[in-house]
Structure formats: C-alpha cells, structure tokens
Amino acid sequence: MQEAPAATRPFTVPPFAQACLEAASDAWGASFQHPFVRALAEGTLDAERFRFYQMQDARYLEAFADACSLIATRCVRPDDKLWFIDAARLALVVERELHAGYGKKLGYTLEDVARIELTPNNRAYQDHMIATAVRGTLVEAVAAITPCPWLYVELGQHLARELGTIPDTHPYADWLRMYSNPEFNTYMDNLLERLERFAREADDAARARAKEAFRTSVRYEWMFWQQAWEQQRWPV
Known part of the structure; x- marks a missing residue:
C-alpha cells in the first residue's frame, strides 16, 4: 500500500507536510505491508512477538516524550x-x-520494561529523534517526531x-481501537499546523534537512516493526 489519498484523511495535510510525505512515500507504504502489521490486523500475530514489540515501544515512547519536551x-x-x-x-x-x-495479559510489568535492553533499531531511532531535537532547527526537530503519530493514526x-x-x-x-480513535485527528491537525508554521519560518536548507529527518524517521518506523518481527538482538 502506498500513502492514503488525501481525501481519505480526516485531518488537514498542509503543503510542507505533504512534501515530507512524498519524499518518504516508498518507506511510508512499506509499513502497511510489513508482516508484523498484517499479522496484527489478522489477529494471527504471535503473542511473544507482540510482547516484544510492546515492551520496546514503551521505552521508545520515553524518548519520544523527551524529544517533545526538548522541542517545548x-x-x-x-x-x-x-x-x-x-x-x-x-x-x-x-x-x-x-x-x-x-x-497483565502477556506477563510483564512496568519494572520489566525498565530493565529490557533496547534493540539496535530502537536505540538508533531514539538517538535520531533526540539528536535532531537538540542540534537541528525547530522544523527539523518537529519533522523527526511527526512520522510516529501520523503513521500510527493513519495505519489504525x-x-x-x-x-x-x-x-x-x-x-x-485494544491496540486497533486506540489508533483508529478519531480523537487523534485533532492531535494531527495541531501537529501538522505547527510543522507547517515552523517550515515557513525556516530557510530552504533547513526545510530540506527537515524532509530528510522526516524520511529517516519513516524508515525507522518500518525498522521498528522489523525489530519486533525478528525479536532483534545485538549480534555481538
């Protein structure tokens, strides 16, 4: 599946966000066809793979919150x-x-989540977001965090x-219902409006880097499904 037509989106996609999406269209569409996503939708996903994903995702979201705090x-x-x-x-x-x-269903606690080792893909994605939030311009920082909520809302x-x-x-x-919740449409309207405004205030070079930061995060989103599908470990 490639990106959904704009007519099917219940939130506004301003010009710069659309340009980011077009720059990352192949990687964006790949997430919809990942075997982890397809098995999750069908209800056939192995519980151990989902458990692995959930625990890694909880740690990823800590870094996402850190990036948002830095942006603030x-x-x-x-x-x-x-x-x-x-x-x-x-x-x-x-x-x-x-x-x-x-x-509670899969047998792990928040303390267990705190003790897990981050996968290489998860650590790399976190480092990308935090580094961009610290060293990039404001439009780059926001572009780097945007694919996570946008892809999940659109996928859900x-x-x-x-x-x-x-x-x-x-x-x-519960997962499917959460990410298909229409309340997220308001969140996306607010996020993409800010991305657009920060893009207007930036120069051409910063906007180009922001598109690349967005594209990199979209690639990491696919890699996040992959690390859970293969239950990735460090090779050495």
Missing part, C-alpha cells in the same frame, strides 16, 4: 510550549495505560476501514 523549550509561543509538553505527557500517560493493560484508521467492526475476541482489539 525551543518554542517561543507559550501555546506551542504547552502543546509539546502535553504531547510528551500523552506519550507517557495514555500509551502507558495500553502497555500496562497488555502487560486504515485497518479499521479494512476490518470493519473489530470484535472483542480479537487479541489486539
């Missing part, structure tokens, strides 16, 4: 500061509820359309 310190407008602070909180609080719920809504009603017996019903 760089914003001039108070409402932008507050929005990114809230985005950091959302990543930790709301997502933690999902991880804790699956922890795509799967909801594909599957129709999600039965309570589906082993990953």
Whole structure:
C-alpha cells in the first residue's frame, strides 16, 4: 500500500507536510505491508512477538516524550510550549495505560520494561529523534517526531476501514481501537499546523534537512516493526 489519498484523511495535510510525505512515500507504504502489521490486523500475530514489540515501544515512547519536551523549550509561543509538553505527557500517560493493560495479559510489568535492553533499531531511532531535537532547527526537530503519530493514526484508521467492526475476541482489539480513535485527528491537525508554521519560518536548507529527518524517521518506523518481527538482538 502506498500513502492514503488525501481525501481519505480526516485531518488537514498542509503543503510542507505533504512534501515530507512524498519524499518518504516508498518507506511510508512499506509499513502497511510489513508482516508484523498484517499479522496484527489478522489477529494471527504471535503473542511473544507482540510482547516484544510492546515492551520496546514503551521505552521508545520515553524518548519520544523527551524529544517533545526538548522541542517545548525551543518554542517561543507559550501555546506551542504547552502543546509539546502535553504531547510528551500523552506519550507517557495514555500509551502507558495500553502497555500496562497488555502487560497483565502477556506477563510483564512496568519494572520489566525498565530493565529490557533496547534493540539496535530502537536505540538508533531514539538517538535520531533526540539528536535532531537538540542540534537541528525547530522544523527539523518537529519533522523527526511527526512520522510516529501520523503513521500510527493513519495505519489504525486504515485497518479499521479494512476490518470493519473489530470484535472483542480479537487479541489486539485494544491496540486497533486506540489508533483508529478519531480523537487523534485533532492531535494531527495541531501537529501538522505547527510543522507547517515552523517550515515557513525556516530557510530552504533547513526545510530540506527537515524532509530528510522526516524520511529517516519513516524508515525507522518500518525498522521498528522489523525489530519486533525478528525479536532483534545485538549480534555481538
């Protein structure tokens, strides 16, 4: 699957966000066809693979929250500061509820999550976000964090359309329902509006680097499915 047509998106995609998406279209579409995603949608995904994914994802979201917090310190407008602070909180609080719920089903605790070793792919993705938030311009920093929520919202809504009603017996019903929740559309409108505004305030070189930061994060999103699918370990 390639990127969804704009007409199917229930949130606005401004010009710069669209340009970022076009720059990363192949990698974006690849996530929709990854065997982890397809098995998750079908309900056939091995529970151990999902457990591995959930635990690594919980640690990834800590870094996502760190990146949002760093971005908040760089914003001039108070409402932008507050929005990114809230985005950091959302990543930790709301997502933690999902991880804790699956922890009860799959046999892990938040303490277990804190003790895991990050996979190479997970660590690299985190380092990319944090480094861009610290060393990049504001538009680059926001571009680097945007693919995570955008891809998950679009993927969740795509799967909801594909599957129709999600039965309570589906082993990953909570995950599918969370990311297809229309409340995320407002989140995306707010995030993409800020990305567009920061792009307008930047120069051509910064906008080019921002597109590359976005594309890199989209590639890491695919790699995140892959690290869970193969339950990646350090080779040495």
